Every structure is written in structure tokens, then in C-alpha cells.
Amino acid sequence: MKLETHLTQTLKQTQKLSMKQQLSLKALSMNAQELVEMIQEEVNTNPLLEIDEFSADSNTLDYDLAAEMSKASTTLIDELLMQLHTCRHVENPLLCEFIIYSLDNNGYLTLSVEEIAQLCDCTPEVVEDALYQVQSFEPCGVAARSLKECLIIQCAEMDTALKPYLMMCVDQYLDLIADNKLPEIAQRCDTSLDTIKSCVTLIKTCNPTPGAAYAPAAALSIPDIFISIDETDTLNVTVKNYTQQLKINHAYDQSSNEELKIYVKEYTKRIQELIAMLDKRQNTLFTIVSAIVSIQAGWFLHQADLLPMTLNDIAVLCNLHESTVSRAVQGKLLEFNQRYIPLKFFFNAKLESGQSxxxxxxxxxxxxxxxxxxxxxxxxxxxxxxxxxxxxxxxxxxxxxxxxxxxxxxxxxxxx
Missing domain, CATH: 1.10.10.60 (Homeodomain-like)
Incomplete structure (x- = not known):
């Protein structure tokens, strides 16, 4: 059998997104906080772009306020480092810092004691001592290596006569508690069912994710959309305007320097693209949210049940691709009656019964x-x-x- 190779030419039609389209889709996917950070970065790097402090209105985002809110958000690492630096008796502060930086968002230690010992060139015993120090900080249960250890740390701090049974339940019978086999636990602990029920009640007061309350600044949420009802019971949709406070510095427009003209032209083009991208995001969001509000008007006006509604329903109504609608609603909040509501809240699949x-x-x-x-x-x-x-x-x-x-x-x- 003879093997031969042939070179053939075929024509295939594909659709490729331009850089401008890719940036527009990226902006559409961003929530308000992420968008503010992107705009602020452009202001910091583009000498022709400024924020006009005197053009703010109710529909314009206050960039300074958003930045201050972002700074005010305390992370878990910030909280623990503050406690570490104000603690008088710490034998190995650098090792404690290493442990703190190794915690995940829920406050759990992501490395084993042996791994830390190897990375920091010390013995596991020294790491255990430093870990015990960090575990003494607030929030209680932080720096645990497992759910069991997290609960043990918290239960050990409780002032209760049930502590011997409480610690036994956490240390030995968490799986039975999860399966609600309380009579079996009582029998194994040689105590009454009421005692075990009291212990379980105390365990349920523990926080299994002690670090989760310290959200990073990027997770701070700001609403993009505002829904109001006027005196005629008409629902009004307003999408936040991100361009109204932006302005171009025209100080260099009259320069005769050719190099400076090229420089000005480049940065002016960047500003124009940014404004066009923000305007498109605002218009797309307005179209999508208006369609959502028209379908779910009964919920807004009369507190009726939400009607069945899918991403595809909105895509067809707005003549958009379903993926565009998905990007638009991702991570977005609307404000209605002094409540922040995720856009995804309004989507319900329709079942065979016809109900959502x-x-x-x-x-x-x-x-x-x-x-x-x-x-x-x-x-x-x-x-x-x-x-x-x-x-x-x-x-x-x-x-x-x-x-x-x-x-x-x-x-x-x-x-x-």
C-alpha cells in the first residue's frame, strides 16, 4: 500500500471578533465596581482624561466615593496582620505572616505544616507553635486545616458545662451529626439524647467559614440599574451613566509640535474608544433590563410571583445573542425600593406544568x-x-x- 500526501486548499467562512468588539463584551461582563477600577486605571495612565467633579448627578457614579468604599473594605489578611503587629508576645512573627498569607478566602490554611516547614527552613514543631498563635486570633476558627479543627477551635472557647460532650461530638461524631443520628451518638457517649441535642445546637452556632465575612474590596457591589415607579404606575429604567463625569483635557490641542500631536492623537483615540464602549454597555443594559421589567412588571408593581423567563426569551425579545444577555446580567445589581437585587433573580425556567x-x-x-x-x-x-x-x-x-x-x-x- 502506497502512502501519499496531497496539499489541498479549502475556503471556510468564520466570524472573528474585532478588538473593539472583544473590549465591549469584556465591559458588558464587568460589574459596577470592576468597571470603576478599569476607568480609574485609564484616568491614571491617560494624561488627557480627567474626571469632572462638578458634573455629577443622581445617575452618575461618584468615582471618588467608589474608591473610598473600596479602600474601606477590610480583608482577612489585613485584620490578622493588624492583630499580629499589636500582639506583644510573638516568637516568630515572619512565620506567622507566612501562615496568614497562606489562608484561603474562607480562612483555612492551604498548606500542610510539613510543607511550611520545608518552605521556611524550620522544624514542624516551630510551625505548629506559630500556627497556634495565628489560631488564637479573631475571627475564632481561623487558620484551621479542616472543618473539624475549625469547629474544635470555636467550641473550645465556649463556656458551657457540656464542654466534654461537646468536644467529643465534634472530634469523633461529626459524620453522625451530619446524618442526624443523634440517638446513636447519645448511646456511644453514654449520655441522654437531650444532652446531645444541646451539643448539636451549640455546634450549629459555629461559623464553618470564619474568613468569608472579610470580603476583598473587588467584591464590593454597586448597583448599575435603578427601577422607579412614577405617579401613573409606570416603571422607569435608568442605567448608570459612567461617561458623564469624564472629560478630555484640550490643553494640548493648539500645539504645533508634530511629536506632541501624534501623542495627543493616540490618547484622544483611547478616550473616544473608552466612551464608545461605555455608551454601548449602557445602551445594551438598558435594552435588556427594559425587557426584563416588561415581563416581570407584575412583580415590581403588585408583588406578584415571577413569571417564567429564560435568557433566550430576553435574547429573542432584544434581538441579541443569548451569550450577550448572559454577560449582561452576570454580577449586575439593580436598586428597587431601597433594595439591591441581582438581575439573575428574575430568571426562572419554565417546567411542564407551565409554572416557573x-x-x-x-x-x-x-x-x-x-x-x-x-x-x-x-x-x-x-x-x-x-x-x-x-x-x-x-x-x-x-x-x-x-x-x-x-x-x-x-x-x-x-x-x-
Whole structure:
């Protein structure tokens, strides 16, 4: 068999996004805080771009205020370093700092003691001492290496006569607590069921993610959209204007220096592209949010249930691609009646019954709230109860919705 190679030419049509289109999509994906940071960076690097402090109105973002709000957000690392630097007796502050910088956003230590010892050229015993120091800081439970250790640190600080049983429950029986097997724990601990129930109540007061409360500054959320109702019960949509405070410094326009003219032309073009990108973002958001508000008007005006609505529904209504709508609603907040609401809140899948998934989840929640807690409904029983209301929903979908609502299974909801 003879193998031969041939060179052939084919014509294939593909669509490639221009750099300007890519930047527009990137801006559309940004939330308000991220957009402010991008604009502020351009102001800092572009000598022709300025922020006009005297043109602010209710629809314009105050860049200075946003920057100050961002600075005011304290991170977990900032909090722990402050405690470290004000602590009088620290044997190895540099090692403590290394441990602090090795924590994740939830406050857990991401490296093992042995790894830290190797990286810092010291013994594991020295690392353990430094770790114990960091674990004594607030928030209680920080720098733990596991959920069990996080809970042990917090329970050890509790002033209760139940402490021996409390520590035993956390140290040995967390898996049984998760499965709600309280009678078995009571038998193993040779104590009463009431004692174990009291211990579980105390454990539930612990914070499993002690670092999560210290959100990074970038996570600070500012609303992009404002919804108001006028005296005629008309819903008005306003999208924040990011360009109104921006202005071009024309001090160099009359220069005869050719090199300076090129310099000015380049930076002027950057400003024009930025403003065009921000305007397009504002217009796209206005179109999408107006469509959302028109569908969900009953919710805004009369506190009615949300209607079934998908990303594709809005895409068709606005003549946009579904991915564009997805980018637009990602991470965006609207302000309505002094509340901040994520845009994603208004999207509900439509089920066979014709009702939205959110409406069905609310019915499921009400059924579970009204059940006999000593004989809670199984997922199969909940599915049967739903069918009595002409809602065809499988046991597996019930389980999925329970997870989304953070509702445990029947065995874990049982109260003894």
C-alpha cells in the first residue's frame, strides 16, 4: 500500500471578533465596581482624561466615593496582620505572616505544616507553635486545616458545662451529626439524647467559614440599574451613566509640535474608544433590563410571583445573542425600593406544568415548613403531594430543588 500526501486548499467562512468588539463584551461582563477600577486605571495612565467633579448627578457614579468604599473594605489578611503587629508576645512573627498569607478566602490554611516547614527552613514543631498563635486570633476558627479543627477551635472557647460532650461530638461524631443520628451518638457517649441535642445546637452556632465575612474590596457591589415607579404606575429604567463625569483635557490641542500631536492623537483615540464602549454597555443594559421589567412588571408593581423567563426569551425579545444577555446580567445589581437585587433573580425556567421553577420551589418550601417534623416527608412523598396540585415533578428534581434551597433530606430534618 502506497502512502501519499496531497496539499489541498479549502475556503471556510468564520466570524472573528474585532478588538473593539472583544473590549465591549469584556465591559458588558464587568460589574459596577470592576468597571470603576478599569476607568480609574485609564484616568491614571491617560494624561488627557480627567474626571469632572462638578458634573455629577443622581445617575452618575461618584468615582471618588467608589474608591473610598473600596479602600474601606477590610480583608482577612489585613485584620490578622493588624492583630499580629499589636500582639506583644510573638516568637516568630515572619512565620506567622507566612501562615496568614497562606489562608484561603474562607480562612483555612492551604498548606500542610510539613510543607511550611520545608518552605521556611524550620522544624514542624516551630510551625505548629506559630500556627497556634495565628489560631488564637479573631475571627475564632481561623487558620484551621479542616472543618473539624475549625469547629474544635470555636467550641473550645465556649463556656458551657457540656464542654466534654461537646468536644467529643465534634472530634469523633461529626459524620453522625451530619446524618442526624443523634440517638446513636447519645448511646456511644453514654449520655441522654437531650444532652446531645444541646451539643448539636451549640455546634450549629459555629461559623464553618470564619474568613468569608472579610470580603476583598473587588467584591464590593454597586448597583448599575435603578427601577422607579412614577405617579401613573409606570416603571422607569435608568442605567448608570459612567461617561458623564469624564472629560478630555484640550490643553494640548493648539500645539504645533508634530511629536506632541501624534501623542495627543493616540490618547484622544483611547478616550473616544473608552466612551464608545461605555455608551454601548449602557445602551445594551438598558435594552435588556427594559425587557426584563416588561415581563416581570407584575412583580415590581403588585408583588406578584415571577413569571417564567429564560435568557433566550430576553435574547429573542432584544434581538441579541443569548451569550450577550448572559454577560449582561452576570454580577449586575439593580436598586428597587431601597433594595439591591441581582438581575439573575428574575430568571426562572419554565417546567411542564407551565409554572416557573422558582414558584415551584416556594411551594416545596411551604410543604416542608408545614410537615410533621417527627415524620418529615420523603422526596417521593413530596413528589406525590406536588402531583395532587397538578405539578408533575420527579423525586430527583425534588432533591435538586432541596439542595438549591439548602433544605436537608428527610432523615436530617427529623426532630427527636
Amino acid at each position: 421553577s422558582m414558584a415551584i420551589q416556594q411551594k416545596l418550601k411551604k410543604l416542608i415548613e408545614g410537615e410533621n417534623k417527627q415524620k418529615p416527608y420523603s422526596d417521593a412523598e413530596l413528589s406525590a403531594l406536588m402531583k395532587q396540585e397538578d405539578i408533575q415533578i420527579s423525586r430527583r428534581t425534588i432533591a435538586k430543588y432541596r439542595d438549591q434551597l439548602a433544605i436537608p433530606s428527610a432523615s436530617k430534618r427529623k426532630i427527636y
